[in-house]
Amino acid sequence: MAVDRSRLPALAADPQFTFPQIVRHELANGLKIRTVEHQGVPVVTLVMQIDGGLGADPPECEGLASLTADMVDEGTGSLSAIDVSDALARIGGEYDVEVGADVTMFTLTTLARFADRGARLLSDMLTSPSMRDTDFERVRKLRLDRLRQLKDLPPAVAERAFLELLYPSHPYGHLAIGGDASLRALTLDDAVRFHASTFLPWRATLVVAGAMPHDELLAVARNAFGKWTGEERLLNVPSAAAHVTADANASACLAIVPRDGAAQSELRIGHLSARRDTPDYAPLVVMNAILGGQFVSRINLKLREEKAFTYGARTGFDWRRGLGPFSVQTSVHTAATAESIADTLQEIAGLRGPRPATPQEMSLAQASLTRGYPRNFETAGQVARSVAQLALFGLPDTYFAEFVPKVNAVTADDVTRVAQNYLDPSRAIALVVGDRKVTEESLVQLGLGELHVLPPG
Amino acid sequence: MTTAIELPHAKRTLANGLDVLVHEDRRVPIVAVNLWYHVGSKNEHSGRTGFAHLFEHLMFEGSQHYDGGYFAPLQQAGALLNGSTNTDRTNYWEVVPTSALDLALWMESDRMGYLLPALTPERFETQRGVVLNERRQNYENRPYGMALMALSEALFPPEHPYHWLTIGAVDDLRAMEFEDVRAFFRTYYHPANASLALAGDIDTERAFALAEQYFGDIPPADKPQPVAASASVPREIRLVLEDRVELPRVYIAWHSPAMFAEGDAEADLLADLLANGKTSRLYRTLVYDKRLALDVSAYQHSREIGSFFLLASTAAPGQSLSEIAAIIDERIQTLAEEGPTDAEMERGLAQAEAHFMYRLQTVGGFGGKSDQLNAYNVFRGDPDFFAGDLERYRRATPLTVRNAVRMYLAFDRRVLLSIVPRGQAALALPGSEPVTVS
Numbered sequence: 072m073a074v075d076r077s078r079l080p081a082l083a084a085d086p087q088f089t090f091p092q093i094v095r096h097e098l099a100n101g102l103k104i105r106t107v108e109h110q111g112v113p114v115v116t117l118v119m120q121i122d123g124g125l126g127a128d129p130p131e132c133e134g135l136a137s138l139t140a141d142m143v144d145e146g147t148g149s150l151s152a153i154d155v156s157d158a159l160a161r162i163g164g165e166y167d168v169e170v171g172a173d174v175t176m177f178t179l180t181t182l183a184r185f186a187d188r189g190a191r192l193l194s195d196m197l198t199s200p201s202m203r204d205t206d207f208e209r210v211r212k213l214r215l216d217r218l219r220q221l222k223d224l225p226p227a228v229a230e231r232a233f234l235e236l237l238y239p240s241h242p243y244g245h246l247a248i249g250g251d252a253s254l255r256a257l258t259l260d261d262a263v264r265f266h267a268s269t270f271l272p273w274r275a276t277l278v279v280a281g282a283m284p285h286d287e288l289l290a291v292a293r294n295a296f297g298k299w300t301g302e303e304r305l306l307n308v309p310s311a312a313a314h315v316t317a318d319a320n321a322s323a324c325l326a327i328v329p330r331d332g333a334a335q336s337e338l339r340i341g342h343l344s345a346r347r348d349t350p351d352y353a354p355l356v357v358m359n360a361i362l363g364g365q366f367v368s369r370i371n372l373k374l375r376e377e378k379a380f381t382y383g384a385r386t387g388f389d390w391r392r393g394l395g396p397f398s399v400q401t402s403v404h405t406a407a408t409a410e411s412i413a414d415t416l417q418e419i420a421g422l423r424g425p426r427p428a429t430p431q432e433m434s435l436a437q438a439s440l441t442r443g444y445p446r447n448f449e450t451a452g453q454v455a456r457s458v459a460q461l462a463l464f465g466l467p468d469t470y471f472a473e474f475v476p477k478v479n480a481v482t483a484d485d486v487t488r489v490a491q492n493y494l495d496p497s498r499a500i501a502l503v504v505g506d507r508k509v510t511e512e513s514l515v516q517l518g519l520g521e522l523h524v525l526p527p528g
Numbered sequence: 529m530t531t532a533i534e535l536p537h538a539k540r541t542l543a544n545g546l547d548v549l550v551h552e553d554r555r556v557p558i559v560a561v562n563l564w565y566h567v568g569s570k571n572e573h574s575g576r577t578g579f580a581h582l583f584e585h586l587m588f589e590g591s592q593h594y595d596g597g598y599f600a601p602l603q604q605a606g607a608l609l610n611g612s613t614n615t616d617r618t619n620y621w622e623v624v625p626t627s628a629l630d631l632a633l634w635m636e637s638d639r640m641g642y643l644l645p646a647l648t649p650e651r652f653e654t655q656r657g658v659v660l661n662e663r664r665q666n667y668e669n670r671p672y673g674m675a676l677m678a679l680s681e682a683l684f685p686p687e688h689p690y691h692w693l694t695i696g697a698v699d700d701l702r703a704m705e706f707e708d709v710r711a712f713f714r715t716y717y718h719p720a721n722a723s724l725a726l727a728g729d730i731d732t733e734r735a736f737a738l739a740e741q742y743f744g745d746i747p748p749a750d751k752p753q754p755v756a757a758s759a760s761v762p763r764e765i766r767l768v769l770e771d772r773v774e775l776p777r778v779y780i781a782w783h784s785p786a787m788f789a790e791g792d793a794e795a796d797l798l799a800d801l802l803a804n805g806k807t808s809r810l811y812r813t814l815v816y817d818k819r820l821a822l823d824v825s826a827y828q829h830s831r832e833i834g835s836f837f838l839l840a841s842t843a844a845p846g847q848s849l850s851e852i853a854a855i856i857d858e859r860i861q862t863l864a865e866e867g868p869t870d871a872e873m874e875r876g877l878a879q880a881e882a883h884f885m886y887r888l889q890t891v892g893g894f895g896g897k898s899d900q901l902n903a904y905n906v907f908r909g910d911p912d913f914f915a916g917d918l919e920r921y922r923r924a925t926p927l928t929v930r931n932a933v934r935m936y937l938a939f940d941r942r943v944l945l946s947i948v949p950r951g952q953a954a955l956a957l958p959g960s961e962p963v964t965v966s
Contacts, residue, residue: 074742076593076642080634082605083627086557086729111555112888153816156806160875163882182882209819216822216844219774223671332772334664366599376597379657382665402665435604442606442625446558450889 088445090471101273106288107280109451113183115281116455123269124171125247126312134249137170139262146201170247172391190295207259225337229504233339242312271301276462280455313392325519329507336408336505341398347390353477354485360436380407409513416496423490441475535914544748545720549901550735551727559728560892561632564902567716568616570689578696581613585655592642616832623892633742641746677965682943720748725898727891767963768946768956776955777842778849779945784837787830793920794932797876799826820847867930880921
């Protein structure tokens with residue numbers, strides 16, 4: 072049968088997909104557990120999510136949460152840092168730490184037959200890290216050196232400066248790694264105390280997903296973490312950064328971190344915009360997809376496919392429990408720096424009224440968000456991390472099943488409304504990491520006020 | 529109990545020469561479409577570098593019967609899609625809901641059979657600009673970003689197709705002409721030079737029928753001749769490159785066995801036991817005990833017509849590359865004499881077994897099951913090689929690994945590249961010649 076090439080083939084009916092069933096448990100010590108059966112490849116992923124991320128760093132102690140998390144695989148009991156690494160390798164374990172704004176996530180993936188062994192090892196590491204002085208000094212030194220290297224990496228320089236502009240006096244206003252001065256001032260004692268006041272069962276959620284029945288997954292968790300007690304007395308429990316008011320109305324700002332002779336300008340454009348618990352989450356996700364959240368979006372099509380200024384441009388919300396930013400991220404040819412900023416702001420302004428989302432854009436954005444949704448549940452690791460997100464933001468277990476209908480219910484008017492309420496080019500921060508000599512003249516002509524010159528890195 | 533680690537599939541070859549591979553995995557209602565063309569930057573010639581990759585960009589811009597960007601209709605259908613080019617192959621993939629399988633096959637077959645009528649000089653110009661920006665972002669504006677370029681030029685002679693990187697030279701990219709596109713497409717983009725893998729929630733017979741329906745009438749051309757070239761480094765070459773970096777780094781590169789050749793798996797195991805993770809010999813000495821270095825890594829860059837083994841280590845502030853290089857040599861020498869311990873071999877095998885299992889978790893995308901089937905099929909002519917691939921690691925012994933060190937990591941046949949902060953050439957290893965790349 073010859074193919075009809077006069078038109079694209081029609082899509083078949085959307086396939087049915089049953090989202091994973093989440094079972095909740097709570098141990099006597101207060102540890103919340105979520106188990107999810109994920110059949111197929113005999114692999115298990117454990118995610119331990121502990122309340123307290125970079126936002127829990129005390130003032131002048133930026134980097135403490137991250138440095139403490141780094142000490143977790145530096146030895147426990149009779150095991151040295153090398154022994155821990157060896158034990159992980161022997162179960163083919165993939166271990167990862169991610170320090171977010173509100174929580175710290177420890178992830179271990181291993182073969183199902185090593186699930187018990189892996190969970191016990193993770194438990195030892197998390198609940199009784201050795202916290203030896205020599206390890207602390209080595210880790211801190213590596214971080215200071217890493218910080219120095221990040222000065223050469225334009226995206227890292229941009230992230231850091233952008234956070235400082237977004238949150239001038241807020242616990243969210245720094246990178247997880249912290250800064251040179253704060254890292255130098257930290258002591259082992261700081262880390263020990265942070266661990267004691269943060270790594271507590273009642274502040275944690277453990278997700279176990281893998282190719283085992285719920286009761287076996289639960290047994291894995293219980294056997295490993297059932298005896299975790301934590302300190303009885305609560306010392307300096309970190310305050311929740313999410314509750315600290317951020318000034319969403321900080322004014323517009325044009326800034327540059329000079330980088331002489333740079334081949335490209337790294338750009339960040341945006342402002343504080345929304346909390347994850349906003350009732351407008353679904354319209355905002357659709358709006359983002361139209362504006363810059365995917366390849367076929369206004370800003371990428373403009374800057375990449377029409378003007379060839381960049382290899383790619385993306386927009387997104389950095390979702391947090393507290394107020395988080397909406398921003399554009401891209402790296403553009405130096406000569407196109409000012410024009411790229413102007414085009415971006417124009418696209419944002421356009422969506423707020425003059426050029427509302429078209430029916431084609433709505434249908435493309437909604438379909439791409441919903442039709443592809445099941446592929447996010449292919450691996451145990453994806454499932455475990457998705458369930459951990461529910462715990463992070465206090466979302467119901469029915470969230471996955473409700474996502475698609477909620478996105479499909481968004482209208483073009485909703486998108487215009489949230490664009491008006493949550494985006495505002497007149498208070499956008501436009502940050503350039505690039506060649507000042509070449510770009511300054513055109514930047515100041517943008518009408519975004521004077522150019523603030525920031526210190527390098 | 530251990531579960532078998534395998535990747536079951538069926539293979540048929542259409543009359544026009546297109547290989548079709550099918551793997552069923554019905555857990556999630558998605559299908560991975562993965563199409564490889566056996567062409568990469570190794571099929572280019574000096575003065576024309578970067579073409580294969582630029583061409584890959586053009587494949588997303590439209591074809592005769594769908595004359596517009598490929599992302600819109602596929603994303604509208606819920607697909608994830610991408611493509612990539614390396615020295616040896618170019619791949620294109622979509623992961624689609626089962627409802628959009630026909631759409632993905634229609635589009636993939638349209639750009640295989642009918643690309644040229646949709647290509648315009650304007651689209652070519654735009655993608656040339658995009659690629660120049662990709663190069664700036666990933667190489668020129670990135671610390672140590674030019675290292676691989678300098679190393680490739682030193683390891684391989686100018687006429688060898690691994691002498692240049694896939695991204696290509698700026699001058700070559702600027703000099704490319706729209707007319708070159710036609711000949712390239714006709715030579716390399718046809719069924720007899722391609723391999724299609726479908727993996728996911730699909731019945732095998734239906735998959736073969738769909739492949740025949742969409743691709744069966746696309747005419748083949750001659751299968752391109754395999755590219756043959758050889759290279760060696762007859763002495764120790766020392767180079768220095770000044771870059772916008774804070775800390776000096778040394779790279780040490782050796783020629784090593786081609787992908788799947790004898791010794792290739794040993795080189796991979798060797799990379800881990802030498803320099804990856806805290807337990808590795810060099811991390812332990814350089815970073816953990818002596819604190820001379822910030823990091824150390826090693827990787828066997830397995831490629832079709834010849835690999836290279838690359839070690840790299842960044843000096844801690846105030847520490848010297850010479851001291852680091854001397855310790856690296858000392859550890860390599862010990863390994864060449866004594867070989868790895870049984871404990872190191874056990875650990876390496878445990879990691880290999882687990883990683884092969886993890887590779888079975890996704891049907892599509894880069895490194896998913898469909899991509900692996902195509903890799904085995906294109907590079908070995910044997911899509912069944914998944915189990916055989918793991919077997920190579922199981923067969924490795926302390927003796928074969930020791931022999932690999934002796935054969936491949938010779939001190940008098942390698943390239944040492946120091947990357948140092950601008951104006952501080954004295955921080956390089958002694959005797960290094962300045963090198964320029966652009």
